[in-house]
Amino acid sequence: MNHTPANPGDATPSLEVSGLAYAYPDGHQALFGVDLTVGKGERVALLGPNGAGKTTLVLHLNGILGGGVGTVTVAGLPVAKQHYAEIRRRVGIVFQDPDDQLFMPTVREDVAFGPAAAGLRGAELEERVRAALDRVGMADFADRPPHHLSFGQRRRVAVATVLAMEPEILVLDEPSSNLDPASRRELADILRSLDVTVLMVTHDLPYALELCPRSVVLSEGVIAADGPTQDLLCDEPLMRAHRLELPFGFDPASVAVA
C-alpha cells in the first residue's frame, strides 16, 4: 500500500528517506528500513502508536542520530557530518515541550538564536526575527521572557524559532499536545498559512485529517501505510492493527476535506 506523493517529478523532494534502519547502542532496534519521500510544499502526518520509532526517525532528519543503515537527504543534500550546519538550518524541528525549545531569556533572543548561529547579524537578523514572530502572531511579545507566556503562546513562539531559520521542512513533534481547543485551532491556522513543507508527528488523528492531506503510518519500525489521510483513517482493520484509535464519536468519513 505504497502511495507516491501527488507531484513527485516537478521538484527535488524536501525529504527523502531510503532504507533507514537504526538500532540504539543498547541493542534495541527502532527502525527496520524506512522509505519515505515528502515532496516540496506537502503537509504529511506521521502517525503511529507509542514506541513505533517516530521520535527516532525525526532525530535522523537533522543528524542528531545516525550511524545506521540507509540515507536521508533534505532537498537533495545528504545528511552527513560535513553538512550538519546546513542540514540543521534546513530542517526545523519543533519539540514537544516548548520549555525545552525556548532556552533564551527573552522571546526575541530565542527566535534570533538559530539565524544568529548561522551567522546573521544586525538589521537583517532583526528583520528575520520580526517576520518569524509576525507569522505566528507573536510580534508583540518579543521582549517578554518565555516563562511569562501561556502554553499555547510558547508553542507558537517555538514554531517561530524554527521559522526564523527559513527551513526547507518543518518537523513538528505532537504540535497539538496540551493545547486547549482555541490554541489548537490558532496553531492550525498558522500551520495552514505557512508555505513550507510540513512533517507532523501526532497521535491527534482529527488534527492530522484537518491539516495533512497525506499520512504515513509508522509501526514497529517500518512504514506500514501511506496514503490520503481520510482513506487511512477510514480503514478500520489497518487502524486496529496499528493501535490507532479515533476519539469517541468521530467519524472521519463525515468530514469534507479539501
Next chain:
Amino acid sequence: MGAGHSHLLHRPGHSPVHALPPHCKIAATFGFVVLVVATPREAMWAFGAYAVLLGAVAATARIPAGFLLKRLLIEIPFVAFALLMPFVAEGERTPVLGLSLSVSGLWGAWNVLAKGTLGVAASVLLASTTELRALLTGLQRLGLPSLLVQIASFMIRYGDVVTAELRRMSVARRSRGFEARGVRHWGVLARTAGALFIRSYERGERVHLAMVSRGYTGTMPMLDETAATRAQWAYAAALPATALAVCVMGYAL
C-alpha cells in the same frame, strides 16, 4: 510564578544611571568597591564621603531611600558577626557603657560594618538600575568566559521552570496525605530532591538537543553589540574617580 526573580531587585526607570551601558556600570561599581576596601579604617570621615557619593548616585537614579534601605537588610548576618567582634577579640580593652570591649575588636567591627554596608549599597544600586539580562551581557563584554555567562543565563531562564516542578511535586505529595513532620520524613524529601535532580538533568539533555538542532556549536551568538561611547565611560567613571580622590586623601591625612 508570574513575577520572576529577575524583578525582585531591578527597579525600572529612565534615569541617566539606568541608561548607562551595563559594562560601564559593572566596572564603575567594582572600582568603587575596591577603593572602599583599600581605604584605611582609621580615616572615618572617608567612609562618610563614600556614603554621600552613593547617595548622590541614588538620587541621580531616582531610587528612593526606603527601597535602598530595605534591600540593605540582606547584610544583617554580617552585622551580627561584626557586633560580636568587640566581645571576642583579644588585646587591649576599653570600657564602653560599663562593658569591657576589645579595642582591636571595635576597629574590626567598624571596618566590617562600614566597608560591608558601602559594598552592599553599591551592589544594590547596580542591581536596581540594571536588568539581570543586561548584567550578563555586560559581564560578557568585560571578558567573563562565555561558558559562565551561558550557565548564568540558563539559571535565569530555568529557575522558574525548576521551581514550578518542585511545587508540583510538593502538591502531589500533599495531595496523597503527606506532611513533612520531623526527621522521619526527611527520606521522602531527599528522594524528592533526587527526583528533581534527575528531571532537571533530563530536561538539560532535551534543551541541549533543541539547541543542537538549531545549529548550536558551543558558543552563544552575541546579539546586542552595544558599545559604550567615551562620554558614557566618562560618566560612569565619575563615581570611582571621586572615590579614588577620597581614598588617596584617606592615606594622606
